[in-house]
Amino acid sequence: MGEVVLHPVVEDEGLTLHIEHWEGPLDLLLDLARGQKVDLHEISILELTEQFVAYIERAQALQLEVAADYLVMAAWLAYLKSCLLLPKDPEVDPSPEELAWRLQQRLMRLDAMREAGARLLGRDRVGRDVFLRAAPEGLRTERKSRWQVRAYDLFAAYGQVRARTQPAMHVVHDRKVMTLEHAMERLQSMLGFAVEWTDLRRFLPRSEDKAFLKSCLASSFLASLELARTGMIDLEQEEPFGAVKVKKGR
Amino acid sequence: MSEDFARKVEAVLFAADEPLTAEQIGDHAGEGDVKAALGELAGHYAGRGIELVERGKRWHFQTAGDLAHLLRRTREEPRKLSRAGTECLAIIAYHEPVTRAEIEAIRGVQISKGTLDVLMEAGWVRTAGRRETPGRPLQYATTPDFLTHFGLASRRDLPGIDDLKAAGLLDPLDEEALELALSGDDEEEDEVEVGDEEV
């Protein structure tokens, strides 16, 4: 336990108090048992119980702070003691003797580990009893990369470099278009016929070339906007996306 | 021929700054029967001022134990363990793999926070997976460095382990013992522990 407990220790008949760290109630019990007998098989659980309970009671009488688990153990031991002293009741399971035996086993287990720990610490320990070489040369494993690349990768890489860096020539195919200038000239020359509102599309030339027709339409539309701006023609569109109509300006 | 290989093994072990497995030795010494060479060397060094020892399947040279008095610079222990730490270490070594609740049951007291940390920091104790029981508690076990430090060829060399086993003092604790050991508030702590240690 982390907390400091004032522990009563009997010396001769008198009671002296030591501030110590018991490692829990089992530890105190083990020390008491050790005081009884060297062989834990031979200890008297009854006597042990009395000693422990007496300790705790004295401590409480002196108004010392006693940790809860010591009190729990004292209560359990008091119960065990009364069971051991009462006439045997075959109905009780486990029997008080069984409980006493278990307690003894636990003390023996703890004792075994305490002794084992001491024997462990007493062995020839590295750095205390036996020594390793103080200044070893040390072993090193140097990692070296074995670079791997296949011939194909190499050639492909070169091909890619060349492909990437070769000057690219961009060729634009010759396409038939109607320029804006041409469209304006054409529209102006044909305006004489447009006394009434006339669909702009009727001014386009005849052609089987659809791409050329689109170019004509786009250029003529732009030309019509330009001519409308200068007042040479009027423009009309009745609804969105409806036909664009032109008429000679006044 | 074999002697030639033995001196390579000797050189590798001598130069190493930590104990080596037979495999690691072979990696450096090259082709040869490492086991045979180790046996040969161990025989050669027996009784000398330096000894070749095996600790948990790893080998190293160290000075002979009976010469400690010549070499000890101070009387101080390399790592002073508290009583709680010593008991915990013994319990883990003799019972491994063991859960914290089991350690506490044997000692009849809770383990204070730093105790296991100190053992792990020393490199003697490691976590050893979770026990597949309700709550999946972490288990603890010792490390090869533990064997090296305490001069044990294997866990079978733990002092008195055969007698303790025969006496049933290393048997797994039954559940009643666990319950008996721990008052109610311990269980809470156990749960907290699981959370903490998962980090």
Next chain:
Amino acid sequence: MSEDFARKVEAVLFAADEPLTAEQIGDHAGEGDVKAALGELAGHYAGRGIELVERGKRWHFQTAGDLAHLLRRTREEPRKLSRAGTECLAIIAYHEPVTRAEIEAIRGVQISKGTLDVLMEAGWVRTAGRRETPGRPLQYATTPDFLTHFGLASRRDLPGIDDLKAAGLLDPLDEEALELALSGDDEEEDEVEVGDEEV
């Protein structure tokens, strides 16, 4: 008797963290003829994997000099050459002797110093004197190992531009296919390549 003292000296020297004078040895080992013990030990260890040596009146054990190579083991790990490295190597092979600036001009991307180092470390590329132009830049060329590694009898065996074209390796539209042909891990490096090229 003297052997008993020799093993003390042996242990003292083994555990020492620096070479010791005979006097220092005596301070630890106690009563005895240190000189005689040192002579005895030196004789015993002669030809073994460990040697007892004297340097400026100080004694220490060391690993036998002829076995020093065992302590430094190199382990080769296969690693795929990066795309930058591969391109660089290809350019050197096709254009050698070539300067770094030329490689960069052909690749259209800068190359990091590490890329050329890797190629030289791999043993495929060597420096090939300086170009007698302003700045006297270093030139690079391939090595005989390069030809061996790629199974080429001579540089004339490198596929020509026409061969590459015929194989579709020069088709700009095939760039995606090429990227697929170069393995997946190159893609990462490609991104790095844009900035500072990684090896």
